[in-house]
Amino acid sequence: MPFNPLSFNQQLPSSVLSIDDGWIARAHAVKHCPSPNFDARPCGVSLLVIHHISLPPGVFGGNAVCDFFTNRLDTTQHPFYAQIADMRVSAHCLIRRNGEIVQLVNFNDRAWHAGQSSYQGRTHCNDFAIGIELEGTGDVAYRYGQYAALQALTQALVAHYPAIGTHIVGHEHIAPDRKTDPGPSFDWARYLMPFGIPVPEKLPEKLHLESTAADGLR
Numbered sequence: 001m002p003f004n005p006l007s008f009n010q011q012l013p014s015s016v017l018s019i020d021d022g023w024i025a026r027a028h029a030v031k032h033c034p035s036p037n038f039d040a041r042p043c044g045v046s047l048l049v050i051h052h053i054s055l056p057p058g059v060f061g062g063n064a065v066c067d068f069f070t071n072r073l074d075t076t077q078h079p080f081y082a083q084i085a086d087m088r089v090s091a092h093c094l095i096r097r098n099g100e101i102v103q104l105v106n107f108n109d110r111a112w113h114a115g116q117s118s119y120q121g122r123t124h125c126n127d128f129a130i131g132i133e134l135e136g137t138g139d140v141a142y143r144y145g146q147y148a149a150l151q152a153l154t155q156a157l158v159a160h161y162p163a164i165g166t167h168i169v170g171h172e173h174i175a176p177d178r179k180t181d182p183g184p185s186f187d188w189a190r191y192l193m194p195f196g197i198p199v200p201e202k203l204p205e206k207l208h209l210e211s212t213a214a215d216g217l218r
């Protein structure tokens, strides 16, 4: 079934977002928090990658993720932060547990979120991907407001960058030897059902066995 924005709008009539010059228009439950962790894209956008992150790992709320993505994390606040103190990374957006969307990087720029990765034979997915982080872990269910926000954002992105089409995957699908996010707790069918997009192929079980503390990073 092809993507049908009309039927999608009917399901989420109050969640329509607009994108202006690479940024989501400011609206209720949308914030901008510009990160310096990006550079120029060598090509257009044709992939959407879903991640998860929480800082400290397994702890929700607070501003640590945005601080980390903007190189302002106070590394004295938790022992884990020493491991990530020198990382310079950011997704384009973070969706908090309450469904608030925080945009960190212009969609037209290359955010540093996927690291070494490959999609359908193309490497360096950051070149052509938009990265969305869900605040969460691989073993705690994501919240209704996060699915609603992610669906509204996906609708806007697919409309604005039509080359994304049905190319929506998790970090675990493009870096399966390194990453497990968004993980077993993410309900792909629930997320993609309104779009008529097939759920990404499952990975071999062995790839789900370990979830690293730094899951969701790069």
Ligand SMILES: [Zn+2]
Binding pocket: 050, 051, 052, 113, 171, 179, 181, 215, 216, 217, 218
């Ligand atoms: Zn990730």
